[in-house]
Amino acid sequence: MNGIGLVLDTYSNLIISCSAVLIILLLIITIANSVKLRKMIRKYEKLISNCNSGDLEEVVLNYYGKIDEIDKRYKDIQQSIQKIEGQLSLCTQKVGIVRYNAFDDVGSNLSFAIALLDENDNGVVLNGVYSRDSSVTYGKPVENGKSKYPLSAEEIQAIDLARRNYNTRTFLYQ
Numbered sequence: 001m002n003g004i005g006l007v008l009d010t011y012s013n014l015i016i017s018c019s020a021v022l023i024i025l026l027l028i029i030t031i032a033n034s035v036k037l038r039k040m041i042r043k044y045e046k047l048i049s050n051c052n053s054g055d056l057e058e059v060v061l062n063y064y065g066k067i068d069e070i071d072k073r074y075k076d077i078q079q080s081i082q083k084i085e086g087q088l089s090l091c092t093q094k095v096g097i098v099r100y101n102a103f104d105d106v107g108s109n110l111s112f113a114i115a116l117l118d119e120n121d122n123g124v125v126l127n128g129v130y131s132r133d134s135s136v137t138y139g140k141p142v143e144n145g146k147s148k149y150p151l152s153a154e155e156i157q158a159i160d161l162a163r164r165n166y167n168t169r170t171f172l173y174q
Contacts, residue, residue, distance in 0.1 A: 089119040096162030098154045102129045115158040117166075121145035125155045 008015070048059050094117040102111035110130035117123040121144050128137040140149045145159060 091118060092116045092123060093119055094121070094123075094162035094166040096158040096160070096165060098158045098161060100154050103131050105132065111154075113152065113154040113158040115142065115155070115162040117142060117145075117159070117162050121159075121163065125151065125158055127152065127155055 044056075048056060094115070096115040098113045099109035100111050100113070101107065101109055112126075112128045114126045114128075115123065116126070121142065123142050124139045125142055125147065126137060126139045128135065140147045140151065140155065142159065145163065147155075151159075
């Protein structure tokens with residue numbers, strides 16, 4: 001026993017210093033763990049704040065239910081978008097208008113040709129011919145950019161202009 005007492009007497013300062021350093025280190029670790037634990041408690045309380053019973057399982061199941069609702073709503077929105085995109089392709093998207101003089105004795109380009117086309121170049125071309133005595137407007141159906149009726153130069157120009165304007169707008173936004 002004297003041997004242990006002799007070692008303790010000889011190295012007592014070193015043992016005390018090492019113990020003090022170890023205590024300080026453990027104190028720092030305890031404080032760090034306490035801070036982390038407080039953060040985790042706050043997060044847990046926030047997680048279960050919407051739950052009456054405080055049961056974590058209930059909270060998780062509640063969130064899974066909400067996720068299922070969101071997923072169903074997302075699928076409904078996707079279907080709606082697909083339907084709208086299908087309908088949109090049938091709407092008038094391409095418009096071209098050409099004003100011209102149908103007769104030499106009438107000025108100011110009072111006659112016109114308007115092409116109204118959908119995404120697939122289907123639609124109508126309207127032509128309004130103005131003279132001093134009368135004004136006549138007529139329309140011709142257009143399928144795939146062509147009509148089964150003869151088209152005037154101005155009507156062809158209006159169809160080409162509608163296509164060109166649409167392509168220009170499309171490329172400007174891409």
